[in-house]
Amino acid sequence: MIAGNWKMNHGAADAADFFKKLKGEVSTTPKNVEVLVCAPFTSLAASVDAAKGIKTIHVGAQNMHFEASGAYTGEVSAEMLKETGCSHVLVGHSERRQYFAETDETVNLKTKKALTEGIVPVVCVGELLEERKADKHFDVVTTQVEAAFKDVSAKDAATIVIAYEPVWAIGTGEVATPEQAQEMHAHIRSVLGKLYDTGVADTIRILYGGSMKPSNAPELLGQKDVDGGLIGGASLKADSFNELIQAAEKASS
Ligand code: PEP
Numbered sequence: 060m061i062a063g064n065w066k067m068n069h070g071a072a073d074a075a076d077f078f079k080k081l082k083g084e085v086s087t088t089p090k091n092v093e094v095l096v097c098a099p100f101t102s103l104a105a106s107v108d109a110a111k112g113i114k115t116i117h118v119g120a121q122n123m124h125f126e127a128s129g130a131y132t133g134e135v136s137a138e139m140l141k142e143t144g145c146s147h148v149l150v151g152h153s154e155r156r157q158y159f160a161e162t163d164e165t166v167n168l169k170t171k172k173a174l175t176e177g178i179v180p181v182v183c184v185g186e187l188l189e190e191r192k193a194d195k196h197f198d199v200v201t202t203q204v205e206a207a208f209k210d211v212s213a214k215d216a217a218t219i220v221i222a223y224e225p226v227w228a229i230g231t232g233e234v235a236t237p238e239q240a241q242e243m244h245a246h247i248r249s250v251l252g253k254l255y256d257t258g259v260a261d262t263i264r265i266l267y268g269g270s271m272k273p274s275n276a277p278e279l280l281g282q283k284d285v286d287g288g289l290i291g292g293a294s295l296k297a298d299s300f301n302e303l304i305q306a307a308e309k310a311s312s
Contacts (some may be wrong), residue, residue: 060220060264060287061307062181063097063294064121064149071105074098078109080297081116089115089304091311092287095181096294097121098150100135107144109268119147119181122155125168137176147179149289151207153226163206170207174215181220181289182207183268184247188227197224197262204250213255217262221247222289230291237278237285240267244284273302280310 069077077096097119098106106118120143124134140148149155150173151166166182173180184203186196200223208216223243225235235243244265251260267279268289279285287307293299 060093060095061268061300061304062097062119062147062220062222062266062287063300064152064268064287064289064291065095065099065102065295066121066154066291067099068295069098069102071102071164071311074102074106074211075109077295077297078106078113080300082113084297085113085304087188089308092304092307093117093195094304095119095147097147097181098145103140103145104126104306110278117147118143118145119179120145120147121149121152122159123148123150123173123178125165126174136202137172137178139175140178145178147181147220148173148205149222150180150182151203152183153185153224153229157226167209170219171211174211174218179218179220181222183224183289185224185229185269191225191227196243200243200247201250204247205254208251208254213259216251216255217218217259219268220264221285222266222268223247224268224289230270232270234275234279235267236271237282240279240285241282244282244286248284271303273299273306276306277310282305 095117110116120140123137150169155161170180184200186199190199248260264286266287266289267285270291271288271290
């Protein structure tokens with residue numbers, strides 16, 4: 060899976076323009092790669108509309124509330140997301156954890172709510188630079204994964220997508236080495252194997268995120284346990300996003 064995270068970029072008009080360009084770029088529809096674009100709330104409906112005609116493209120949101128409705132000013136529910144036609148939602152992105160007080164507990168509540176509503180959660184985990192320097196990265200990520208999957212059945216767990224995003228690599232230009240990515244992805248899979256079983260662990264897709272771009276994607280995507288990428292900066296332009304789709308298609312063949 061190649062997933063773009065537009066963050067607070069691309070309003071509805073820009074979103075429509077992006078998909079128009081992407082349709083022009085994608086010469087062959089990817090056979091093995093699922094493509095996801097996570098757009099801002101106000102661009103979701105326009106994105107769903109503009110993405111029609113590219114079979115393998117899904118549109119997702121970047122956040123949601125875990126309640127269905129109520130006095131939560133400024134928030135958007137899973138039910139509302141479904142109405143826009145979007146199918147996925149990012150949960151626990153490090154920017155949400157850092158700036159909007161997202162906790163492991165709310166990540167779990169949102170994950171379960173998305174699953175109940177038939178929206179695929181893309182659960183983001185990853186350590187801070189100081190945690191890696193202190194050699195705590197495996198423990199930090201283990202805690203995040205265990206918390207996110209708390210009280211999630213094996214059947215539901217198998218549908219979740221995980222994005223491993225070392226916080227020190229997001230938007231910094233500093234990318235994890237393919238070995239660092241592979242090591243953490245294998246670790247996450249072993250945590251999932253203990254929580255469920257190896258069948259479920261092998262089914263769950265684990266994406267790498269953090270300064271992925273066309274030049275470093277082939278090596279990262281070539282790692283055994285790297286099942287795709289979550290991409291911020293390089294997902295904003297249709298041409299570089301398409302290069303990432305093509306790199307994933309190549310890596311999967
Ligand atoms: C992200 O925001 O999820 C991300 C990986 O950003 P970037 O690719 O810009 O590092």
